[in-house]
Every structure is written in C-alpha cells, then in structure tokens.
Amino acid sequence: GFTVLDNLYALNGTMYIVSDKPSLFPEVRMMTSSGAKIESGPDTEGRLEPTDKDLRIIPVKQAKELFGQQAGSVNGVSFMNSDNPQYITHYYHFSAELLFGLWRTYTSLDADIQSNGATILPPPSRFIFTHTTHEHWRDYASMNQWIFHAAFPSASLEFQGDWEDRANMEMGWVYDRVVLADRAAVTRSKAWYETWRFANPGAGWWWTPIRRNVLKFASAGKKSGARDEAQKQGKPVVTYVSRQGWGRRMLKQEDHEVLVSELKRLEQEEGYELNIVHMEELTREEQLVLAGKTDILMGVHGNGLTALLWMEPKPHSTVMEFFCPGGFARDYEWTANRLGISHYGFWGNRYFSSPDLPPRAYPEGFQGNEIPLDGEAVANLVVHQLSLNDEADD
Numbered sequence: 001g002f003t004v005l006d007n008l009y010a011l012n013g014t015m016y017i018v019s020d021k022p023s024l025f026p027e028v029r030m031m032t033s034s035g036a037k038i039e040s041g042p043d044t045e046g047r048l049e050p051t052d053k054d055l056r057i058i059p060v061k062q063a064k065e066l067f068g069q070q071a072g073s074v075n076g077v078s079f080m081n082s083d084n085p086q087y088i089t090h091y092y093h094f095s096a097e098l099l100f101g102l103w104r105t106y107t108s109l110d111a112d113i114q115s116n117g118a119t120i121l122p123p124p125s126r127f128i129f130t131h132t133t134h135e136h137w138r139d140y141a142s143m144n145q146w147i148f149h150a151a152f153p154s155a156s157l158e159f160q161g162d163w164e165d166r167a168n169m170e171m172g173w174v175y176d177r178v179v180l181a182d183r184a185a186v187t188r189s190k191a192w193y194e195t196w197r198f199a200n201p202g203a204g205w206w207w208t209p210i211r212r213n214v215l216k217f218a219s220a221g222k223k224s225g226a227r228d229e230a231q232k233q234g235k236p237v238v239t240y241v242s243r244q245g246w247g248r249r250m251l252k253q254e255d256h257e258v259l260v261s262e263l264k265r266l267e268q269e270e271g272y273e274l275n276i277v278h279m280e281e282l283t284r285e286e287q288l289v290l291a292g293k294t295d296i297l298m299g300v301h302g303n304g305l306t307a308l309l310w311m312e313p314k315p316h317s318t319v320m321e322f323f324c325p326g327g328f329a330r331d332y333e334w335t336a337n338r339l340g341i342s343h344y345g346f347w348g349n350r351y352f353s354s355p356d357l358p359p360r361a362y363p364e365g366f367q368g369n370e371i372p373l374d375g376e377a378v379a380n381l382v383v384h385q386l387s388l389n390d391e392a393d394d
Contacts, residue, residue, distance in 0.1 A: 001186025002105040003031045008178045011066060013167035015055045018063040028055050033184035035131035037084045048184040054082070071172035076125030077106070078175050083183045085132035091143040092306045096335050098181060099147070099210075100309070104338075106179045107206040117209040124179070126156045134159040146284050150217035151210045207339055211292075211310055218288035236316070236386045238263060239275040239290060241299035241307070246278075249300045250369040251322065259375035266379055272386070279304040296320065296382055300371060305332045313340035316388040320381065322346045322373050327366040328358045344381060349374035351381060 003026065009016040015032070017025060025031075032055045036047040058066070079102050087093040106121060113119045127148065129137060137159070138144050148155070166173055240263060243250050251259070260276060267274040275294075279287055291297070291307035298320035299305055308319050319336045323329075325347040336343040337354055344351045345358075352358065365371070 001030070001182050001184075001188070002101050003180045004105060004109065005178045005180060006176070008175045008180075009063065009067060009071065010166065010173045010175070012170065013163065014053055016063065016066070017055070017057045018060055019057060020059050022057040025057055028057065030185055030188055031055060031180060032082045032182045035082055035084050036184075037086055038184060038187075067172040067174075071174045074173055074175045077122060077177045077179065078126050078128055079106075079124045080128040080130065080178050080180045081132070081182070082130045082180065083132070085129070085136045087183060088129070088132055088137050089139050089144070090303075091139045091141060091147075092303055092331065094137075094139065094144045095147050096306055096309055096331070097183075099151070100207075100335065100338075101186075102179050102181050103210055104206060105181075111204075113205045113208065115205050115208065117205065117212045119209055123152050124155050126158055127152075128158045128163065129160065130163045131160055133161065141280070141284070143284060147214060150214045152213075153217075207309075211312075214288060215292040215310060218285045218292070235271060235273045236295045237273045237275070237293050238266070238296045238382060239277065239294040239298070239307075241297065241302075241304035242276055242278055243300045243302055243304070244278075246302075248369070249302050249367055249371065251300060251371050251373050255371075255373040255375060259373060259378060262375040262379035263382075266382060270383065270386075272382075279307070296385060298322070298378065301327075301329060301332070308332060308336050308339070308341060311339070311341055316342075316385050318342040318344065318382075318385045320344050320346060320351075320378060322371060324363065324365040324368060324371045325350075326358075326363045327361055329362070330357070330360060333357065342385065346373060346378065348372045349377045351377065 005017060007018065009018055019025065028050050032050050033048045034050055034054060038044065038048065081088075081098060081102075083098075088098065106124075107113060107119070110119050110121050134157070148157075240259070242256065244253065244256050250256075263274050263276070266272050275290060277290065282290070287307060288310055291310035292312065294307070294311055295314070295316055296318050297305065297308055297311060300322045305319060305321060311317055311319075317340075319332060319341055321332055321343065323345055327347075328345060333343040333345065333354065342353065344353045
C-alpha cells in the first residue's frame with residue numbers, strides 16, 4: 001500500500017510502470033485500488049480491486065508504442081494518494097496515517113537522517129489526490145491544510161479535477177519519482193491484519209524533518225519559540241487533554257476530578273508544568289506548540305492524542321491513553337512506538353504497555369461517558385516515567 005516508483009508514466013488517467021521485469025514489482029492490487037469507498041459487505045473487496053484502468057505494468061516495447069518519444073515531464077517528488085476520500089477529512093487519518101506512512105516510506109531512501117532533521121532527500125514538490133476533490137480534504141478543525149503547508153511550504157496540491165485535466169489532454173506524462181499510498185492496498189497485507197496499522201518502524205530520526213518544520217511554523221509568532229520559560233528551567237511538562245463536556249468518550253466526572261487533583265498535587269510537589277486543556281479551545285498554533293514541549297501526554301482515546309506526533313522523543317516521553325475496561329484500539333499506541341515514545345493504556349487502576357497488549361476490542365461503553373480511571377495510579381506512573389530522565393542523566 002506504500003510504494004516508491006521512479007519514472008511512473010500516466011496516460012488518460014491510467015498509471016503505467018514500464019519494465020521488462022514485472023516480477024520485480026509487487027502485485028498491482030498491493031499498490032493501489034479502484035478508489036471505491038471502503039464499506040462492509042460481501043461485494044466490498046471486488047469493488048476495491050484495481051483494473052487496467054488504474055495501474056498497469058507494461059514492457060518497454062509497448063510503452064514506446066503508447067508514449068512515442070515524448071511525454072510531459074513532471075519533475076521532482078510527488079506524493080500520490082489513490083484512496084477514496086472517506087478517511088482523509090479526519091486529522092488523525094490524514095496526519096498520523098496517510099502523511100505518516102508516506103513520509104516513512106520515502107525516508108527509507110535515507111538511512112542516515114540526522115537528529116536535527118538534516119536529510120539528503122528533497123521535500124515533495126506536490127501532493128496528488130487522484131480520487132479526492134479540492135473541497136473534500138480538509139478536516140473540521142482545519143488541521144490538515146495547516147499541517148501540510150507547514151511541513152512542505154513549497155509543495156503544491158493537485159486533486160481529482162487536476163488528474164482528470166491531465167487525462168483529458170490525451171498526452172503522456174512521466175513522473176520523476178512517486179511515493180504512492182492506497183489504504184485499500186494496505187489492508188491486503190499480512191502486516192495490516194497483525195497490527196491494524198500502516199507504517200513500518202523507522203530508523204532513528206526519520207520523522208524529525210516533519211516535526212521540526214511544523215513546530216517552526218507554529219512557533220513563528222512566539223519570541224521564545226516552542227520552548228517556553230518552564231522548559232528553560234528544566235521543568236517536565238505534563239498535558240492532560242480533557243474530553244469532559246465533549247459528549248462522547250468521557251471519564252466519570254468524579255474520576256476526572258480526582259485525576260485533576262492528583263496532577264495538581266504533582267505540580268506543587270514535583271515542580272512539573274501542568275496543562276489541562278480542551279483542544280478545541282486552543283488555536284492550531286497553541287495546540288502544536290504545547291504538544292512540542294510536552295513530556296507526558298494523556299487523555300481518553302480520541303483525536304486530541306494526535307498531538308503525540310509533535311512530541312520530542314526522549315527517554316521519558318510518554319502517552320497515557322484511557323479506555324473503558326476491556327476496550328482497546330491500537331491507533332495511538334502504534335504511532336507512539338513508531339516515534340520512540342512510550343505508550344500506556346489504562347483500564348481503571350490497571351495499565352499495560354507493549355508487548356503485553358490486550359486484543360483490539362470495542363465493548364459496550366467504549367464510546368461512553370462513564371469511563372472509570374484511578375487518578376492516583378496515573379499520577380504514580382507519571383512520576384515513574386519522568387524519573388527515567390534523571391536516570392538517563394546519571
């Protein structure tokens with residue numbers, strides 16, 4: 001579902017891989033799909049299967065017959081997504097799955113990305129959505145477009161209409177390098193059924209170029225940048241993303257109050273910086289700057305935990321995710337671990353971490369507003385995790 005292709009051809013809306021050795025490439029169905037909507041039902045898989053209209057692998061001789069001696073050259077690196085747009089209008093799916101997976105795939109070409117984000121790889125010149133219109137890629141909080149333009153300030157966007165415009169010109173195009181992503185193709189892999197996640201583990205600092213670009217953009221208006229006075233003084237930063245009042249997936253009110261009390265106690269006794277926030281009340285810049293300085297991020301399973309993408313991976317960096325007992329989804333656990341950030345799931349007073357994870361489950365109450373939590377257990381784990389920083393410094 002994630003593929004790097006050099007010299008990818010296109011004609012009349014069909015992509016062509018030109019090679020006399022087709023066995024060197026994955027099956028077409030493992031690279032792309034028809035772009036149909038992913039739905040449950042007996043006919044879903046058939047509708048998602050790609051046809052010769054979507055992508056073909058052809059020999060050099062046939063390519064010469066199709067394209068002749070000329071094809072319009074599309075220079076640079078193109079990130080291309082052939083999904084149906086049903087998931088794209090969600091901050092987590094766009095940033096922590098699609099962009100995350102594309103960048104992870106692309107950075108497999110540079111095994112020596114530096115801790116400051118330096119890489120030999122040029123940024124993508126464009127992002128192409130072959131089945132998504134320009135009206136249907138933004139999320140309700142307007143994070144998608146903000147993250148994209150912050151990560152790749154010079155990149156352009158092309159949508160379904162642009163793809164069709166090129167097709168209607170009835171001339172061939174050749175793309176220098178394409179990093180292709182397709183959700184339906186991803187779900188056909190063995191790894192998907194084992195993990196229900198997209199990107200493979202990266203090496204070292206692979207996400208750092210994106211993280212640094214986004215945080216630089218977010219902190220452009222702050223004199224002190226993403227590191228405020230508390231960080232300069234060496235204070236650990238604890239951020240609780242509250243969903244109380246959201247109306248869906250909330251803690252029991254009394255357990256929320258105990259958690260807040262315990263965290264405030266740590267603030268006084270341990271000298272931590274504490275932030276208790278409702279993400280929807282912060283600007284996008286404030287959300288990102290806060291995430292960038294956070295050491296411990298916690299909250300009920302939900303979109304607010306996507307902020308972990310912008311945390312700095314350090315020995316004590318941790319995400320604590322609260323579930324109703326018996327429920328578990330691996331979205332944020334997988335993402336955190338791919339970034340070198342610890343993750344703990346909570347069921348009341350019990351917590352767990354990789355590799356001892358429960359199975360994926362959505363029992364009654366998973367989306368409910370009476371999720372139990374032991375705030376004292378959370379506070380104790382916070383102290384333990386932040387002590388790892390002291391041990392690392394010894």
